[in-house]
Amino acid sequence: MQLTAQTLERLSDTVEVPTYDRSRISVGIVHFGVGGFHRAHQAMYVDKLLRLGQAHEWGICGVGVLPGDRRMKDVLDAQDGLYTLALKHADGAWDVSVIGSIVDYLFAPDDAEAVIEKIAAESTKIVSLTITEGGYNFTHDTGEFDTENPDIVHDLHNGAVPRSTFGLIVEALARRRARGLPSPTIMSCDNIEGNGSVARKMFLAYAELKDPQLASWMRTETSFPNSMVDRITPGTTTEVTQSLSDRFGVDDQWPVAAEPFTSWVLEDAFVLGRPPFEQVGVQMVDDVAPYELMKLRLLNASHQALCYFGYLSGYRLVHDVARDPLFAQFLLSYMDDEATPTLRPVPGVDLDDYKRTLLERFSNPEIRDTVARLCAESSDRIPKWLLPVIQENLANGGPVRLSAAIVASWARYAEGIDENGDTIDVVDQLQDSLVPLARSQRTHPTAFIENRSVFGDLADHPRFVEAYLWALDSLHRAGARDTLESLREKVQS
Numbered sequence: 001m002q003l004t005a006q007t008l009e010r011l012s013d014t015v016e017v018p019t020y021d022r023s024r025i026s027v028g029i030v031h032f033g034v035g036g037f038h039r040a041h042q043a044m045y046v047d048k049l050l051r052l053g054q055a056h057e058w059g060i061c062g063v064g065v066l067p068g069d070r071r072m073k074d075v076l077d078a079q080d081g082l083y084t085l086a087l088k089h090a091d092g093a094w095d096v097s098v099i100g101s102i103v104d105y106l107f108a109p110d111d112a113e114a115v116i117e118k119i120a121a122e123s124t125k126i127v128s129l130t131i132t133e134g135g136y137n138f139t140h141d142t143g144e145f146d147t148e149n150p151d152i153v154h155d156l157h158n159g160a161v162p163r164s165t166f167g168l169i170v171e172a173l174a175r176r177r178a179r180g181l182p183s184p185t186i187m188s189c190d191n192i193e194g195n196g197s198v199a200r201k202m203f204l205a206y207a208e209l210k211d212p213q214l215a216s217w218m219r220t221e222t223s224f225p226n227s228m229v230d231r232i233t234p235g236t237t238t239e240v241t242q243s244l245s246d247r248f249g250v251d252d253q254w255p256v257a258a259e260p261f262t263s264w265v266l267e268d269a270f271v272l273g274r275p276p277f278e279q280v281g282v283q284m285v286d287d288v289a290p291y292e293l294m295k296l297r298l299l300n301a302s303h304q305a306l307c308y309f310g311y312l313s314g315y316r317l318v319h320d321v322a323r324d325p326l327f328a329q330f331l332l333s334y335m336d337d338e339a340t341p342t343l344r345p346v347p348g349v350d351l352d353d354y355k356r357t358l359l360e361r362f363s364n365p366e367i368r369d370t371v372a373r374l375c376a377e378s379s380d381r382i383p384k385w386l387l388p389v390i391q392e393n394l395a396n397g398g399p400v401r402l403s404a405a406i407v408a409s410w411a412r413y414a415e416g417i418d419e420n421g422d423t424i425d426v427v428d429q430l431q432d433s434l435v436p437l438a439r440s441q442r443t444h445p446t447a448f449i450e451n452r453s454v455f456g457d458l459a460d461h462p463r464f465v466e467a468y469l470w471a472l473d474s475l476h477r478a479g480a481r482d483t484l485e486s487l488r489e490k491v492q493s
Helices: 005-010 036-040 042-051 067-078 112-120 150-155 165-178 195-210 212-221 238-248 289-312 318-322 325-342 351-362 371-375 378-385 387-396 401-413 431-439 462-477 480-492
Strands: 027-032 059-064 083-088 094-099 102-107 126-129 185-188 227-230 256-258 263-267 283-285
Touching (some): 027 042, 027 112, 036 083, 042 059, 042 094, 059 112, 067 102, 102 112, 126 165, 263 289, 289 318, 289 378, 318 325, 325 351, 325 401, 325 480, 401 462
Parallel strands (some): 027 059, 059 102
Antiparallel strands (some): 227 263
């Protein structure tokens, strides 16, 4: 049955449907980047509030900026903004619900003016973001705003119709200021350490270039809360779509599947109010930093620890890698010996239990997360999730052998040829520079880590370089699995 507002009441009792009148919901949140994660996470939390009879003024208007976002608009338009969320348990059970919190969707390339006016509307109190790490437009080597991005250059011209996230939001804030309206909160939900602080820095940098007086107003009026978000959400596969149709009778053009676990820790810093998120399990705190460090350096960095070694060893699904005792032990050793010592105390969290839960989550066979997904866009991920662990341990005399091996496994993977001689599709915005560097490292072993725009001064640290070169040489000579065996012996000795 095609999923629409008209067919909701005819769906199977095994599918939870919205229990609230969606016609009464007004837009309070404008969200950029309506992908799988947003629909499995933030939109789900708002939907839960709506089911409790709360937050009717906090409906979501999604915004697409990239050409690939057109399909999301088409799907949501055809389905009245509805979509299906399937939570997949390790025992094969699925919890299926239809989410109704997205009540509008705008595609900026078609109508930038509509997007700007939606943000500028007095009813909009939060602008939220899941635009990926690369969407914040900072350079890897300096961390500063990239003024040479073609979309940014375009948007900074007087009279230009904005086509970037920065251009659209800042223009809307300029209109609010001119109309005497307060600024909304800009809430990042991306996997970046200090995501709110990064958003603040980048938006203010753009605003300073566009209108220094507006930037000054934003510094005083706009809040940028930090957050930690957590739910493993693989890309939607045809298998998920077909299973929903066969097992539950739902014909959804773009459902989303995720693990049952979810977490959201959010800094309570909102200038125009917020939904009562604490009523649906969100932790509202004064300081997100301990939680985000835990998640980025344990969960996210652990994904990188598994994926390159796993792919080179022939694994293609994450749960198969995590269920291999050799890989599980390597992962635990990384978390215990190198990542955990760099963390701050995390209020209310048992770190040993958290790490044990991570292995269980990674091992869930129903999620069917792909190793290739974790290997993608590594130049965005490694510098933010793993390099801080290395840098802190180098500064404090801590161990770096396992972290160095993870970097070496990325360098070996980036050569684009696996251990059977088959081609690897290296997906990375810097692939044109990284792949040639990786392929030169058989004769120039430090070539990859000498890329200072990604690694900074890491190649200048002898202790890291020694461990890195050992691992890279072992990967070339013995292969990924034997390298992990040797690493286990080194750690134990």
